[in-house]
Amino acid sequence: MNLKDAAIGQDYKIKKIETKDEELNSFLFSLGCYSGETITVLSHKKNGIVVSIKDARYNIDLDLAQAISI
Template sequence: MTLSKAKMNKEYTVNSIAGQEDMVKFLFSLGCYEGEKVTIISKIASNYIINIKDSRYGIDEQLAKIIQVA
């Protein structure tokens, strides 16, 4: 399932990231890569606040849709 369909405050593991190369590189720079744990802290409109490695980041729905989690 994609991160955009995930439940809030539940920890997920990133399975893959499938998107344009620049988007994948951006997420990798945040520490979001295969095998990493990610949690949605909040969702406001089409923006997500996520927690990766004890850091919080804001991403839009387009980025959340390319992150596959389990």
């Protein structure tokens, strides 16, 4: 399952990030988004998803959300 399909308010463990873009991987890692980390979907928006990672909130676009396996 990917983050795009996640239920609001539930905690998930990130299994892997499925992208070949090293710059994107580095960016996600700097946010604390990497394998084994807990992520929570706070809301689904038209163009993205609001998530909580390590007590911080981020708006992630749908393409990126689809690349995050939970």
